[in-house]
Amino acid sequence: MNSHVSDSEFENLINETDLGLLQDAPLAAAPAPEVARPNSQDLSFFGKLPVNVTLEVASTEVALKDLMEIDTNSVIMLDKLAGEPLDVKVNGALFAKAEVVVMNGNYGLRITELSGTGLSALSR
Secondary structure, three states: OOOOOOHHHHHHHHHHHHOOOOOOOOOOOOOOOOOOOOOOOOOOOOOOOOOEEEEEEOOOOHHHHHHHHHOOOOOOOOOOOOOOOOEEOOOOEEEEEEOOOOOOOOOEEEEEEOOHHHHHHOOO
């Protein structure tokens, strides 16, 4: 069953047969699905994430020999003057300065100054 089809007969078959292809019409691009992206200014998504808030009173460097000689009546001098604002840190990054207050028998912090670094420092 070898039958030879000439080029002209082949073209006639293609032109007469409806293959459902539209050669001249451009293919319509499928619309991109809408992706829900959080607004960079909308931080409500992060509002329930827990963070570690600590109050750093002061610090100092002590030789290990001196630390080994400490007993229950020892006093370690710190590098901050009495009455100076204390450092409030969030996940280890400086967030604010504050003073300690007592409210209903519990300690609290009164924020006196924000660090101004914003949330960018907290992500490090």
